[in-house]
Amino acid sequence: MSASRPRTLADLQRWRRTRARRSWYKRSFRLQVMLLVGLLLAGMLLAQGAYLNHRKAEIISQQMGERALAVAKTVASMPQIINAFATPDPSSIIQPLAERVRNETGARYVVVGNAQSIRYSHPLPERLGQRMVGGDNDQALIHGQSYVSEATGSLGTAIRGKAPVWDDEGNIIGIVSVGFMMDRVAMDVARYNSLGWALVALMICLGFAGAYWLSQHLKKVILGLEPYEIARLAMEKEAILQSIHEGILAVNREGHITLVNEQARRFLNLTDDHVLLGQPIHDVVPNSRLLEVLRRGEQEFDQEMWLGDHPVVVNRVPILHEGEIEGAVATFRSRREIVDLSHALTQASRDVDMLRAQAHEFSNKLYTISGLLQLERIEEALALIHQETERAQAQMSFLMRNVADAVLSGTLLGKLTRARELGVSLEIDEQSSLSCPLTPTGQEVMMSVVGNLLDNACHAALNGPSNEPKVRLFFTDLGEQLLIEVEDNGPGVPAQFAESIFQEGFSTKTGKHQGIGLALVAKLCRQHGGAVTQEESELGGACFIAVLDRSLCAQPDQQQFKNALNNSRHINTYNNLNNRND
Known part of the structure; x- marks a missing residue:
């Protein structure tokens, strides 16, 4: 048997109960509402009907007793009845009067007896002169009270009204008993109650009809969904709201x-x-x-x-x-996450541009060398190779000798390549140096600051008055701060824009997605204990000076000193080999 199936009788019973609960839980919402509301109304109406009909039966019985008592009092106070007790044959006078009253009032019997409960009248003449049955005459004959009782007499169980008969001197001389049979009372009660139960049945039918309409309306309001579907949607909505990043x-x-x-x-x-x-x-x-x-x-x-x-x-x-x-x-x-994402995308785009520029430049060089070889101009091809090698060696030697951070060196190499592709002469001041490697945070900050400043400078130089666009870069970590200075021979920054150029969204360039670079540089400088300023360049354009805290540099250790020494030895060896080859 499968593990999901019940193994014992108790497991089987629990499994059946669970299945029953699930089947009821997933039953149609309209059916649930109709049954629940209809049964609730039916139960309330039945309970109310039972109480009202029971109360009605009590009222009818009480009215029958009061009617019997009223007839008994009336008969007991009739002068003919009182005077008949003094005659030698009271029955001859009382019997016709009692029968006439019985027929007129609809009572089952009107019995008149003397003080010893001997009958003077009875619906059955053969029972005249016999003792009255029931044993409930003492309250009237001894205490002189008029009352209603329920007892079983010679004709059956009846509701009886009893009243004493008083003579002129105030003595109790007899008793009058007027009875209505219980079966007749029951018939009257049933006749009146049948209408009440019919109304209850009609109200139950109307209740189920209203419950059906209510279930249809509720189903429409909840867009046709079942309760368990609404519960699942509510839980899913709560999970989504709590898990999203906004x-x-x-x-x-x-x-x-x-x-x-x-x-x-x-x-x-x-x-x-x-x-x-x-x-x-x-x-x-x-x-x-x-x-x-x-x-x-x-x-x-x-x-x-x-x-x-x-x-x-x-x-x-x-x-x-x-x-x-x-x-x-x-x-x-x-917004910080959006800015970080924007920085990451900007850096990725910058890396792609550098790789594309390098690929484009070296592709042109390779095509040139290939053409020279095909033309059998081997000397010119070798001269071009040596020229490019010497320039690349000079750049790499300078960066390896003066820049202790490999990430910044790679950034500068990419910018040099990109500048050559744009036709801009990018010079790195020979006095520039970075003696210590940067921390991971320092690498990100320096790449953003240097990259944005150089991009803006190249764009300005290309749009300047000079036919030879030129950009100069200087950086140093001497002292307690990092200093980056970028200048160009472009048109410069108008005086009215001197303060606005560092605001996000402001730019003198046309097109979309401008006004970000300098604002980002200013923000990074402020966050890392520095600032950025702008002044007139010696080249004729603008000069931007960025200052950063030196905490972005890592503390030099013995291993870094060994790496720097090895790099220096490697450069010297590499240069000696090249000189020997030349």
């Missing part, structure tokens, strides 16, 4: 918070047990602007704001239902 805040039309996910809690620096639901949004996030969205009903996209100590980009949209604003939702994401 913070979400939702408010109702009164401006009270109705939804906040985990990312929003982290942005707001709130603990997990902090209760936010139901609180006014202006008390939790005063600058959310959701109240303005509720008031105006306008959407706002990609708006910048501070949420706690996080710079975020916010989207705000109203919640509309049938043209009415029911609430508003704000989604926000960290």
